[in-house]
Each structure stands twice: as structure tokens, then as C-alpha cells.
């Protein structure tokens with residue numbers, strides 16, 4: 001499994017997204033993913049599955065130091081005391097002494113960013129997370145966060161797939177040594193019906209989803225596809241035995257639109 005390196009973090013290029021995975025399904029999928037070779041698991045306080053993610057981690061038998069576990073702090077916990085308390089709660093649910101990456105889930109203009117970033121850096125210093133970062137931050141917010149945060153930021157986790165142009169965020173992150181972690185990387189499943197990607201994949205014996213994930217990791221982007229199906233766990237990780245040509249990469253870049261965002265989450269910042 002290749003890694004994306006970012007300000008000291010080594011992030012396994014493919015991780016498992018766990019949004020909407022609940023209960024036994026969640027624990028079982030996490031366990032199976034780890035048994036199949038995944039090493040990076042993405043959860044969040046708001047997913048209400050940190051306990052089950054922790055169960056899956058332990059059931060897999062994979063040693064802690066081989067794992068890369070991310071969780072995200074929900075926006076209502078951005079006041080400094082709340083941030084520290086809720087991080088402790090996340091660790092208790094996961095039954096871990098630290099996570100590998102702790103993210104601010106969305107920007108929250110109601111709480112001064114300097115205070116939240118100060119608290120995030122503080123919990124890192126206390127040993128609750130090896131690395132810290134942000135999610136859903138625009139270029140302007142990345143610049144602001146960089147200037148305000150006393151500790152290096154490892155990433156911005158953002159929606160990214162072939163239908164959405166994220167070149168500005170990619171440039172800003174590269175400028176600051178931060179990784180981009182692509183969420184909704186298979187466009188919430190829509191990629192599987194994409195004719196152009198399927199056609200590119202034919203030459204390699206790969207599916208449209210595999211071509212899509214390969215296109216992301218070939219840009220040095222980490223991706224966290226979610227699936228509730230064991231067979232797709234294997235499919236989504238079998239992308240390291242072929243390489244897209246420059247021309248194929250270009251063809252996929254041409255599919256993007258600045259308006260290709262799939263979901264309006266309601267509390268999103270004003271994307272530039």
C-alpha cells in the first residue's frame with residue numbers, strides 16, 4: 001500500500017470510508033477491510049459509529065502501529081474545552097489512546113478559527129492525535145488556518161472525484177505540504193456507470209471505479225471509498241498493479257466541472 005506523505009504524516013493512499021455504516025455491519029466491514037489489506041480507516045463523531053469502528057479494529061488482529069485511524073470533530077464541539085472533551089470521548093469509544101489523524105469536520109464561523117486550531121494543536125501536544133488537519137476548507141480557509149495553527153496541518157479532506165474540479169485546493173495543499181484526502185471518491189457510486197472510465201479500464205481489466213481511484217492516487221491524493229459490500233472492498237484496493245497513461249489521466253481531468261459537487265450539505269462554506 002503506497003503512502004501519501006504530508007507534513008510528517010504517512011497516510012495510506014486508500015482508506016475505508018465509514019459514513020452510514022452502522023452497528024454490526026460497520027464492525028464487520030472494518031474487520032474485513034483490514035484483513036484484506038486496508039490500513040486506513042476514516043470515521044467521525046457525527047457518523048455515530050466510532051465504537052463499532054473500534055470493535056472492527058480489534059477484531060481484525062492488525063497491530064495498532066500498522067493502522068492509520070482518522071476521526072473528525074463535529075462543529076458543535078469547536079470551543080476549546082468542548083474540543084478536548086469530545087476528543088477524549090472519541091478515543092474512549094474507539095478504545096484507542098490516540099488517533100493518527102484528527103480533523104475539524106467542517107469550518108464553523110461561529111467559533112473563532114484561532115481558538116479552535118489552538119485547541120486542536122493542544123490535543124495533539126497532549127498525545128491524543130499523531131497528526132491534525134482540516135476538512136471542507138476552501139483555499140482562503142486553508143491559508144487562514146496555516147497562518148493561525150501552531151502545529152503543521154497534514155491535510156484537507158474534501159469531496160474529490162472526476163466530476164469535480166478541485167485544482168485550486170490541490171494547488172494550495174501542495175504549496176503547504178498538505179495532503180488532499182478525497183471523500184466521495186467514487187462519486188457516491190455514480191462512477192460505476194461511467195462509460196468513459198469503463199472504456200479506459202477495459203485495456204487493464206479494471207472497472208470504472210478502479211480507474212477512478214487509480215486516477216486519484218496517481219495524483220498523490222489519498223482516497224477513502226466507502227462500501228458495505230465485501231467484494232467491493234477487494235475491488236477498491238486492487239488498483240496498485242496498473243498505471244494510467246498521461247493521455248488517460250488528461251481525458252479524466254476533462255470530465256470535471258467546477259459545479260460537479262454532488263451534495264449540498266447545507267452548512268458548507270462559500271466555495272470559491
Ligand SMILES: NC(=O)c1ccc[n+]([C@@H]2O[C@H](COP(=O)([O-])OP(=O)(O)OC[C@H]3O[C@@H](n4cnc5c(N)ncnc54)[C@H](OP(=O)(O)O)[C@@H]3O)[C@@H](O)[C@H]2O)c1
Nearest residue numbers: 017018019183184185186187188189192209225226227228
Ligand atoms: N469530510 C467530510 O465532510 C465527508 C463527507 C462525505 C464523506 N466523507 C468520508 O468519505 C467516505 C466516502 O464518501 P461517500 O461515502 O460519500 O461516497 P463514496 O465512497 O464515493 O461512495 C459510496 C457509495 O458507492 C458505492 N460503491 C463503493 N465502491 C463501489 C464500487 N467499487 N463500485 C460501485 N459502487 C461502489 C457504495 O455502495 P455499496 O455500499 O453498495 O458498495 C456507496 O453507496 C465516507 O464514507 C466518509 O468516511 C467525508
